[in-house]
Amino acid sequence: MPEQRAGDRPTLEAVAARAGVSRATASRVVNGGDGVRAHLVARVREAVRDLGYVPNPAARTLVTRRTGAVAVIIAEPEVRIFSDPFFSRQVRGIAKELTAHDTQLVLLLVEDRGDYDRIERYLAGGHVDGALAFSLHTDDPLPAITRRIGLPTVYGGRPGWTAGPGEPGSAVAYVDADNRGGAREAVRYLLARGRERIAHIAGPLDQTSAADRLSGYRDELPSADPALVAEGDFTVEGGARAMAELLDRRPGIDAVFAANDLMATGALRVLRERGRTVPADVAVVGFDDAEAVAGSADPPLTTVRQDIEGMGRMMARLLLDALAGTGTGTATGPAGAGGDARAAAAPVITATSLVRRASA
């Protein structure tokens, strides 16, 4: 290997030399400059600028054991990632918050079960300081992995295994919308408008968001005819199928609350095909308020809005807080607490609100 090209990146050493200080002082300045005399700070800063110095993150990570990066793990089936703006929005919220804290976002997409090996190796390798993961199903292997590795993790959506107040040690940090409350509000609204046979198109019930919305529906309609509930899959097609089913079973339906906007859109289509007018004959309420979907539906959807981007931001904030608290990963915290005393182990539930448009 010939000698280093002149274009090679300058090191801290070079900066120090040019500024006439030691590497240590140069380092102090680069990292904030506390406790260094002003004129030296200036000299070092100048050298940095002149040389175009940029710290080498690998070297820094090697000694600090911090990477300044966070993994975002998405394990959702392909179809949903693409059809539902939900993920992109949430990721954007996360990205904004991470960026504001100079933290990088490493995207890990899980295609199939076998990928978890790769994920585990990656996470165990110390490439990232923490992880953000979405809507886990009950049997998802991820929690076990992150726990084994001792990697701070925040979940998006209530994880499937958290049912009651949680057994000891199972405190999980997660962020979710008030799905149940939002669903209740939707149904109450329909009731208030005089609707009497209100159906529900549920999402896949192995997802807590779908289950919680169904619970909300049932809260308000405890004695509703079970035939008024059909399970969809959060897609337009699924919503259409469910609507058709519902109409076949109970032609007298005068309102539908769909567990997301995409399914509501599918319902709208079927209602139109079957000659029902919305909202005159049948009122429709969705959930999400994904602008590109709800606003441009025909007619525009009345829906339960959740602040998806805000939830993403909140997830990131929770994780960053946890990282600021602990050292490298697990415990070793000041007080001799047993488990990893991540402050944010309590869930954060964000509010929803009903947005009135034309469909109900």
Place this chain on the structure above:
Amino acid sequence: MPEQRAGDRPTLEAVAARAGVSRATASRVVNGGDGVRAHLVARVREAVRDLGYVPNPAARTLVTRRTGAVAVIIAEPEVRIFSDPFFSRQVRGIAKELTAHDTQLVLLLVEDRGDYDRIERYLAGGHVDGALAFSLHTDDPLPAITRRIGLPTVYGGRPGWTAGPGEPGSAVAYVDADNRGGAREAVRYLLARGRERIAHIAGPLDQTSAADRLSGYRDELPSADPALVAEGDFTVEGGARAMAELLDRRPGIDAVFAANDLMATGALRVLRERGRTVPADVAVVGFDDAEAVAGSADPPLTTVRQDIEGMGRMMARLLLDALAGTGTGTATGPAGAGGDARAAAAPVITATSLVRRASA
């Protein structure tokens, strides 16, 4: 079960000791094991397993100057990222290919112009080995940045500044669909079905994909009435607005070719509102074949399909090839070529195909 707590992760040193070899040999085994006697390989592998050893990427990067990570830069305005499945699909294609080559994906979202400083610092920091960037507008600062840093980069979509065969040194690696050819096919199809007043809803013309599709339309209809072209913005709403405009200007339209499916959907809505039947009165053809959009439109869209995920994969492959070729970044290649002689500096154009559904 080793059950290592993070913090005391075993090092190569430990592996070597347990296997009774030197660190160098252990390293060789971990990195493939070429030229190490079989029984030593076995012993080291066993030690790795027993100890649960995972290499420290920072240490490795420090010496190899390779990070095993690639940046994916998305600078699209918010509205498009969320409404259009295009990006998620392409990112997924990229992710698949990168994963297959054990390379990580670092997502960089550009919110506003000021973010480019941050991006430059990040890229210059050597966090990643290369970059993948999307659909640049003519004046995008990114190319200058990556060139200055000498970071191998592949673009998705023909960059705005590549007009002709390109000036010397401006050879850019990019992957794009055959937008012009696809548009031609759409128009020819409409013509073949006997349509005589074919309008076009273009995308924002500062994006090459939109411009190229318009060119294709004009190729087939060189003397078309200019009032038959309206510019949209690739969103449902934009498509609706453009359709309304078109109808106002030329009520006799009997076909519309929209530059993407989302706009075609908006057009469908307006046509319905205005009492036009599709395809009887007006035939509609889209572009993209985004399943969630085209397939579930009402009526389902006839559209020009492009293999978005495949394009993403191709982008990643091109970049990985380039990385395998060069050392750490810029040049130092064998022949003393002036510019960075990345093999893949020629664009890759992928084929499109017309998918017939009900709208035309």
Place this chain on the structure above:
DNA sequence: CTGAAAGCGCTAACAC
């Protein structure tokens, strides 16, 4: 084929 040794660039004690 294997081992010894020299760093990669940086931070963090610990002296001065």
Place this chain on the structure above:
DNA sequence: GTGTTAGCGCTTTCAG
């Protein structure tokens, strides 16, 4: 305040 000095864990000549 600032400099000195150890490494962080790994790859890679270079001997043997």
